[in-house]
Amino acid sequence: xxxxxxxxxxxxxxxxxxxxxxxxxxxxxxxxxxxxxxxxxxxxxxxxxxxxxxxxxxxxxxxxxxxxxxxxxxxxxxxxxxxxxxxxxxxxxxxxxxxxxxxxxxxx
Amino acid sequence: xxxxxxxxxxxxxxxxxxxxxxxxxxxxxxxxxxxxxxxxxxxxxxxxxxxxxxxxxxxxxxxxxxxxxxxxxxxxxxxxxxxxxxxxxxxxxxxxxxxxxxxxxxxxxxxxxxxxxxxxxxxxxxxxxxxxxxxxxxxxxxxxxxxxxxxxxxxxxxxxxxxxxxxxxxxxxxxxxxxxxxxxxxxxxxxxxxxxxxxxxxxxxxxxxxxxxxxxxxxxxxxxxxxxxxxxxxxxxxxxxxxxxxxxxxxxxxxxxxxxxxxxxxxxxxxxxxxxxxxxxxxxxxxxxxxxxxxxxxxxxxxxxxxxxxxxxxxxxxxxxxxxxxxxxxxxxxxxxxxxxxxxxxxxxxxxxxxxxxxxxxxxxxxxxxxxxxxxxxxxxxxxxxxxxxxxxxxxxxxxxxxxxxxxxxxxxxxxxxxxxxxxxxxxxxxxxxxxxxxxxxxxxxxxxxxxxxxxxxxxxxxxxxxxxxxxxxxxxx
Numbered sequence: 001x002x003x004x005x006x007x008x009x010x011x012x013x014x015x016x017x018x019x020x021x022x023x024x025x026x027x028x029x030x031x032x033x034x035x036x037x038x039x040x041x042x043x044x045x046x047x048x049x050x051x052x053x054x055x056x057x058x059x060x061x062x063x064x065x066x067x068x069x070x071x072x073x074x075x076x077x078x079x080x081x082x083x084x085x086x087x088x089x090x091x092x093x094x095x096x097x098x099x100x101x102x103x104x105x106x107x108x
Numbered sequence: 109x110x111x112x113x114x115x116x117x118x119x120x121x122x123x124x125x126x127x128x129x130x131x132x133x134x135x136x137x138x139x140x141x142x143x144x145x146x147x148x149x150x151x152x153x154x155x156x157x158x159x160x161x162x163x164x165x166x167x168x169x170x171x172x173x174x175x176x177x178x179x180x181x182x183x184x185x186x187x188x189x190x191x192x193x194x195x196x197x198x199x200x201x202x203x204x205x206x207x208x209x210x211x212x213x214x215x216x217x218x219x220x221x222x223x224x225x226x227x228x229x230x231x232x233x234x235x236x237x238x239x240x241x242x243x244x245x246x247x248x249x250x251x252x253x254x255x256x257x258x259x260x261x262x263x264x265x266x267x268x269x270x271x272x273x274x275x276x277x278x279x280x281x282x283x284x285x286x287x288x289x290x291x292x293x294x295x296x297x298x299x300x301x302x303x304x305x306x307x308x309x310x311x312x313x314x315x316x317x318x319x320x321x322x323x324x325x326x327x328x329x330x331x332x333x334x335x336x337x338x339x340x341x342x343x344x345x346x347x348x349x350x351x352x353x354x355x356x357x358x359x360x361x362x363x364x365x366x367x368x369x370x371x372x373x374x375x376x377x378x379x380x381x382x383x384x385x386x387x388x389x390x391x392x393x394x395x396x397x398x399x400x401x402x403x404x405x406x407x408x409x410x411x412x413x414x415x416x417x418x419x420x421x422x423x424x425x426x427x428x429x430x431x432x433x434x435x436x437x438x439x440x441x442x443x444x445x446x447x448x449x450x451x452x453x454x455x456x457x458x459x460x461x462x463x464x465x466x467x468x469x470x471x472x473x474x475x476x477x478x479x480x481x482x483x484x485x486x487x488x489x490x491x492x493x494x495x496x497x498x499x500x501x502x503x504x505x506x507x508x509x510x511x512x513x514x515x516x517x518x519x520x521x522x523x524x525x526x527x528x529x530x531x532x533x534x535x536x537x538x539x540x541x542x543x544x545x546x547x548x549x550x551x552x553x554x555x556x557x558x559x560x561x562x563x564x565x566x567x568x569x570x571x572x573x574x575x576x577x578x579x580x581x582x583x584x585x586x
Contacts, residue, residue, distance in 0.1 A: 008468070010475075011468055011472045012468065015455075015467050016430070016448075016451045017455050017459075017467065018453045020456070027464075030465055031469060033526070034465075037527055038415040040412060041415050041486065044489060044492070049491050049492060050491055051487030051488050052488075072350060073346035073347075083210055088436075091210075091437040092435070093434065093440035094440070103447050104447065105447045
C-alpha cells in the first residue's frame with residue numbers, strides 16, 4: 001500500500017492533528033515504511049479465522065450466552081460517589097467555575 | 109544496609125525491628141537519588157511529603173509494636189503512567205506536564221495500603237510508547253549499568269531506579285514488552301502478570317487489550333510479593349479477572365523437577381545476539397540438570413506478531429488518546445481561534461513525534477476502506493497466535509525464550525529507525541497479544557559486562573509456575 005500526502009492530510013484530519021509541513025512529509029515516509037512491514041500479514045490465509053478482540057472474554061464467560069457473557073462487567077444500577085465538580089475542573093486550562101470553557105465552536 | 113541490594117524482606121525487617129525508621133530509610137533513598145539521579149534521569153517527580161507522611165504512619169505502628177503490613181516502609185517508585193492522587197502524573201508527556209491526578213490507580217492504592225512508601229514518579233517513554241525511554245518528552249533515562257546506553261522502555265525509569273538503588277521496587281506497565289525488556293537491559297527482574305490479573309484502573313491507557321501493570325524488583329521473590337499485593341478483582345476495572353490470588357511468594361523454593369519446558373525454535377533464529385543465545389542455552393542446560401524435561405516446540409506465527417502488534421496497539425491507542433484535546437486536563441495551544449483549531453493545535457503541540465506517528469498509523473488502520481485489510485486481519489492473526497500458545501501448552505508447562513535480540517543499545521542508536529526499534533520487541537509482544545504471564549530475569553552478562561535477560565512465559569493465570577521456575581533459575585546462578 002502506498003500512502004500519499006493526501007492520505008496523510010485525510011488521516012490527520014480524522015486524528016485531529018495539525019501537522020506542520022515538515023511533519024507531514026516525514027509522516028508519509030514513516031507510514032510507508034511501517035505499512036510495508038505490515039503487508040507481511042497478507043501471506044496468511046485467515047478466511048476461516050475468528051477475530052480475537054478481547055483476551056478477557058476467553059476466561060470470563062466460558063459457558064455463558066448472550067448478555068450473560070458480560071455479567072462480570074456489570075453492577076447494580078446504583079449511584080455511587082464520583083469526582084466533585086471542583087476536582088473535575090481542577091486541571092482544565094480554562095473554566096468558568098462551572099463548565100470547561102473553549103473557543104467558539106462555529107466560525108462565521 | 110546496602111541500598112543497592114536491599115530486598116523487600118530486608119527493608120521491612122529493618123523497619124519492623126526498628127533498626128532503621130521508615131523515615132530514615134526513605135531519607136537514605138532520597139540521598140542516593142540526589143547524588144546520582146542527575147546522571148540517570150529516572151525520576152520525573154519526587155513525592156517527599158507523601159513519602160514522609162506514609163513513613164511516619166508506619167513508624168508510629170512500629171513504635172506501638174502493632175503488626176506491620178506486608179510492605180511496611182518499603183520505598184517504591186511508580187511509573188508516571190499510573191495515577192497518584194494529588195501528585196503530578198505526566199505519562200512522560202508535555203501534554204500532561206501540569207496534570208495533577210485526582211485519584212490513585214488501584215495498584216498504587218493497594219501498594220500504599222500494604223505500607224509501601226512512594227518516593228516519586230518515574231520517567232517513561234511518552235504514553236508508554238517506546239523501547240528505549242528516549243521518547244520521554246522531558247529527558248531520556250540512562251542505563252545505570254552503562255550510562256552511554258538506554259535502559260530500555262517504556263518502563264526505563266522503573267528499571268533504572270531499581271538497578272541504581274533509588275527504590276527497592278517499582279511499578280511499571282507492559283503493553284508490548286515495556287516491563288520485561290528494560291528489566292533485561294538493566295539487569296533486574298520484571299514481571300508481566302496475566303491480562304486481567306492486576307487492575308488497570310488509574311493506568312493511563314495506551315492499548316486497552318494489551319496493557320498490563322506489573323512490578324520490577326531485584327529478586328523473583330520480591331516480584332511475587334508485590335504481585336500478591338496488587339493482584340485481584342477490582343470492581344473499578346471490568347476487565348480485571350475474578351480469579352483467586354495465589355500465595356505466589358510460596359512458589360519460591362518449590363521443586364521444579366518434572367516440569368516440561370518448551371523451547372520455541374522461532375525465537376532462536378537469525379538476528380539473536382550469539383552471546384545472548386549462549387547465556388540462555390546455559391540456563392536451559394541447568395534446568396535440564398535440575399530434572400526439567402526440555403521439549404522443542406513451535407510457535408509458527410511468531411514472525412507475524414510485530415505487524416499484528418503495530419496495528420492493534422496503534423489502533424487502540426488512537427482511540428485512547430482521542431481524549432487528550434486541550435479541554436479538560438491537558439495543556440492548550442494559545443493560538444487557537446476556533447474549537448477545531450484548538451483540538452488540532454493542542455494535540456500537535458502536546459504530543460511528541462512517536463506518539464503522533466502511532467496515532468496516525470492507528471487512525472489509518474481503522475479508517476473506512478482499510479479496517480478490514482488491517483485491523484480485522486490483525487485480530488484474526490491474533491487468534492492464530494493464541495492457538496500457537498494453546499497448542500504448545502498442551503505439551504509443556506512453561507516456555508523459555510530470550511527477552512531481546514540484543515543487549516542495551518547506545519543512546520541515539522535507533523532514534524531515526526522506527527521500524528528497527530519496533531523489531532526489537534519481537535520476543536515480547538506475543539505475550540501481550542495472547543494475554544499470558546511472563547517474567548524477565550537476569551541470566552548473566554555479555555563480554556562487555558552488559559546484562560542479559562531470560563524470559564519465562566506461562567499459561568493464563570499460572571504465575572505460580574512462572575515464579576517457581578524463575579526462582580529456581582535465579583538460585584541456580586549463585
